[in-house]
Amino acid sequence: xxNILEVENLKAYYxxxxxxxxxxxxxxxxxxxxxTIKSGEIVGxxxxxxCGKSTLAKAMYGWIAPPLQxxxxxxxxxxxxxxxxxxxxxxxxLRRIWWNIVSYIPQGSMDVLNPTMRIxxxxxxxxxxxxxxxxxxEAEKTVLKHLDELGLPREVLTSFPHQLxxxxxxxxxxxxxxxxxxxxxxxxxxxxxxxxxVQRGILQLLTDIQKKLNCSIILITHxxxxxxxxxxxxxxxxxxxxxxxxxxxxxxxxxxxxxxxxLISSLPRIGDKSKKTSIGGRPPSLIKPPKxxxxxxxxxxxxEICREVEPPLVKVNHEHYASCHLLR
Amino acid sequence: xALPKILQVKDATKVFKxxxxxxxxxxxxxxxANLEVxxxxxxxxxxESGSGKTTLSRMVLGLLKPTSGQILYKGMxxxxxxxxxxxxxxxxxxxxxxxxxxxxxxxxKVDRYLLGTALNYEMAKSNKDARKIVEDSLETVGLxxxxxxxxxxxxxxxxxxxxxxxxxxxxxNPSMLVADEPVSMVDASTRMSILNILMDLKKSHEMSxxxxxxxxxxxxxVSDEIAVMCxxxxxxxxxxxxxxxxxxxxxxxxxxxxxPHPDPKLRWKNKIKLAGLEVKEYETAGCKFSxxxxxxxxxxxxxxxxxxxxxxxxxxxxxxxxxxxxx
Numbered sequence: 135x136x137n138i139l140e141v142e143n144l145k146a147y148y149x150x151x152x153x154x155x156x157x158x159x160x161x162x163x164x165x166x167x168x169x170t171i172k173s174g175e176i177v178g179x180x181x182x183x184x185c186g187k188s189t190l191a192k193a194m195y196g197w198i199a200p201p202l203q204x205x206x207x208x209x210x211x212x213x214x215x216x217x218x219x220x221x222x223x224x225x226x227x228l229r230r231i232w233w234n235i236v237s238y239i240p241q242g243s244m245d246v247l248n249p250t251m252r253i254x255x256x257x258x259x260x261x262x263x264x265x266x267x268x269x270x271x272e273a274e275k276t277v278l279k280h281l282d283e284l285g286l287p288r289e290v291l292t293s294f295p296h297q298l299x300x301x302x303x304x305x306x307x308x309x310x311x312x313x314x315x316x317x318x319x320x321x322x323x324x325x326x327x328x329x330x331x332v333q334r335g336i337l338q339l340l341t342d343i344q345k346k347l348n349c350s351i352i353l354i355t356h357x358x359x360x361x362x363x364x365x366x367x368x369x370x371x372x373x374x375x376x377x378x379x380x381x382x383x384x385x386x387x388x389x390x391x392x393x394x395x396x397l398i399s400s401l402p403r404i405g406d407k408s409k410k411t412s413i414g415g416r417p418p419s420l421i422k423p424p425k426x427x428x429x430x431x432x433x434x435x436x437x438e439i440c441r442e443v444e445p446p447l448v449k450v451n452h453e454h455y456a457s458c459h460l461l462r
Numbered sequence: 463x464a465l466p467k468i469l470q471v472k473d474a475t476k477v478f479k480x481x482x483x484x485x486x487x488x489x490x491x492x493x494x495a496n497l498e499v500x501x502x503x504x505x506x507x508x509x510e511s512g513s514g515k516t517t518l519s520r521m522v523l524g525l526l527k528p529t530s531g532q533i534l535y536k537g538m539x540x541x542x543x544x545x546x547x548x549x550x551x552x553x554x555x556x557x558x559x560x561x562x563x564x565x566x567x568x569x570x571k572v573d574r575y576l577l578g579t580a581l582n583y584e585m586a587k588s589n590k591d592a593r594k595i596v597e598d599s600l601e602t603v604g605l606x607x608x609x610x611x612x613x614x615x616x617x618x619x620x621x622x623x624x625x626x627x628x629x630x631x632x633x634x635n636p637s638m639l640v641a642d643e644p645v646s647m648v649d650a651s652t653r654m655s656i657l658n659i660l661m662d663l664k665k666s667h668e669m670s671x672x673x674x675x676x677x678x679x680x681x682x683x684v685s686d687e688i689a690v691m692c693x694x695x696x697x698x699x700x701x702x703x704x705x706x707x708x709x710x711x712x713x714x715x716x717x718x719x720x721x722p723h724p725d726p727k728l729r730w731k732n733k734i735k736l737a738g739l740e741v742k743e744y745e746t747a748g749c750k751f752s753x754x755x756x757x758x759x760x761x762x763x764x765x766x767x768x769x770x771x772x773x774x775x776x777x778x779x780x781x782x783x784x785x786x787x788x789x
Binding site: 183328331356360361364397402409411413 | 683
C-alpha cells in the first residue's frame with residue numbers, strides 16, 4: 135500500500151498578540167508531529183481536549199488562518215503522478231485539493247449548514263465551486279445517486295437544515311464532504327454530541343463510504359470506544375505530541391505509555407464493578423509546556439530523567455511506537 | 463425492610479403543543495411514567511436523545527408541571543408546593559446540569575454563586591458562616607475556597623467547574639440530586655472522578671440521585687436501579703445489574719448492542735436501522751419502538767403494550783413494556 139498522506143515534523147502554533155502587535159505568547163498546539171496515512175486505512179487520533187488534535191486536523195487540511203501559523207514541517211498529499219505540499223499551495227491549488235482529494239468534516243459540523251438554504255443548494259454550491267464544469271441536471275443526478283448509495287432519504291434535499299434532526303444533519307454533512315469522491319476524509323469528532331444509536335449509524339456510514347471510495351479516513355475523537363470499533367491504527371496525542379502510535383488491537387491489548395494505559399483502564403464497562411480512577415491533575419499549559427516528558431507532572435512512574443530529557447518515539451513492535459523512558 | 467421512598471412518580475404525563483395557533487399537533491413527551499427512588503439509591507434514567515428523559519427530570523425539579531398524574535417528594539405533590547415548603551423543597555432537591563459553562567454566568571465570579579447560595583437559602587447568617595459552609599462543600603469535591611475564590615468560570619477546566627457546581631448543590635445539604643448528563647461534557651480522563659464523587663456522596667451524605675444519561679456504561683457504574691425510556695414511555699425498569707446484563711426489551715438490547723465497546727475484538731457485526739422522523743414515532747399508537755423493532759407484528763403497531771412485571775434472579779422486580787412478555 136502506498137502512502138496517501140505524509141506529515142513530517144509538523145509544528146503549528148497559535149500566536150497570541152497584544153493590541154500593538156507584539157507577540158505575547160506562543161501556544162504549542164502541534165509540536166513536531168510525524169504521521170503517515172496509507173491509502174484505504176482508518177486512522178484514529180485520540181487524546182483529551184486541548185491536546186492539539188483539532189489543530190493537527192486543520193493543519194493537515196491546509197486550513198491555516200491567523201492566529202494559527204505553521205513554523206516547520208510539511209504535509210504531502212499523493213495525487214497520483216506527484217506529491218503536493220498542501221501548506222505551500224496557493225488559493226487555486228487549495229481549491230483543487232479540497233473536496234477532490236481531501237475532505238474535512240469539522241467539529242460541530244451539524245451547525246455548518248446555512249439555515250437559509252435548502253440542502254439541495256448546499257450540494258450544488260460544492261459542485262459548482264470545486265469542479266471545472268457545472269451542469270445543473272447532471273449535478274442533480276449525481277446528488278441523488280450519492281444519497282441513494284448512502285441510504286439517506288431523498289426528501290432531505292428540499293428540506294431546510296432546521297427541519298432535520300442532529301443525526302440527519304451530520305449524515306448530510308458527511309454526504310456533502312464525499313460528493314466529489316475524495317481520497318482522504320478528516321473527520322473531527324463526528325459523533326460527539328449524538329447518542330449511541332445515531333453514533334453507530336454515523337460510524338456505519340463512514341465505514342460504508344470508506345469501502346465504496348476506497349479512501350482513507352482520519353478519525354479524531356476522545357472516545358476510545360469509537361476508536362476500538364472502527365479504526366485500523368491509533369495515534370495517541372498528549373500536549374501537542376504523539377506519545378503512542380500503533381495498530382488498534384495492539385494499543386488496546388498492550389499499551390506502552392503510562393498515559394495510554396490510563397486512558398484505556400479508566401473506561402467503565404458493563405459487567406465490571408471495580409472502582410475506576412481518573413488521572414490526577416490537568417493537562418499542561420501549551421504556552422510553556424513542561425521540560426522533559428510532557429506527561430511527567432501527572433505520571434505516577436516519573437523519575438529524574440523524565441523531568442529533564444524528552445523521550446523519543448521508539449519502536450516497540452512492528453508498527454507500534456511509543457515515547458517513554460521506561461521503555462529503554 | 464423497605465427503605466423510605468424519597469421520590470414517587472405516579473402516572474406522570476407531559477403533553478407539549480407544537481406549532482400552529484389552531485392546527486398545532488400534540489406531542490406526549492412523557493407518557494404515564496411510574497418511578498420510585500429510595501433513600502440512598504441511584505436511579506438512572508437512560509434513553510436516546512428525544513426520549514423525554516430531560517422533560518421527566520425537569521418535572522421532578524418542579525420546573526415543569528405534569529399535564530396529568532403526580533410526582534411526590536416525601537409524600538408532597540411537587541406541583542402544589544408553595545411558600546416556605548417550596549423553599550424547603552428547593553433546598554432538598556438540587557440540580558446539576560450538563561454544561562457547567564452554561565450554568566454559571568461568565569461575568570460573575572464563581573465564589574459569589576457559592577456564598578450567595580449559602581446566604582439566600584438561609585444556611586448561614588453571616589458571611590463568615592457562609593464561608594465555612596462553602597469551604598466544607600468544596601472539600602467534599604476535592605477543591606478548596608482559596609483555589610476557587612476570585613476566579614471566573616472560563617478560568618476552570620470543564621471537570622473542575624462541574625465539581626464546583628456539585629459543591630454548589632451540596633451547600634443546602636440536599637437529600638436528592640437530579641443530575642442531567644453531568645459527565646457528557648467532561649473529558650474522558652476526568653469523567654470517572656466526577657462519578658466517584660457522586661457515588662461517595664450517596665454514602666456520606668445519605669443522598670438519593672436521579673442520574674439522567676444516554677451513556678449506559680456510566681449508568682452501570684453508578685446506579686442501583688435503571689429505567690429505560692423510549693419516546694416518552696418507560697419501557698424497562700428494574701435493578702441496574704439485572705437490566706444491563708440481561709436486557710429483556712428489544713429496545714434496551716439494541717441500545718446495549720450499539721455501545722462502542724472499548725475492545726477491538728468486540729466490533730459490531732450487523733447493521734442497525736436508524737430512527738426516522740422523531741415526531742412520527744411519538745404518534746405511533748402501539749409500542750413506540752415498533753417501527754424499528756425486529757420482532758414487531760401487527761399487534762405491536764396497533765395496541766399499546768402492557769406493563770409486564772417479572773421476577774428477576776436476584777429477587778428484584780422488573781417491569782417490561784412489551785407484548786413479547788405477556789398477555
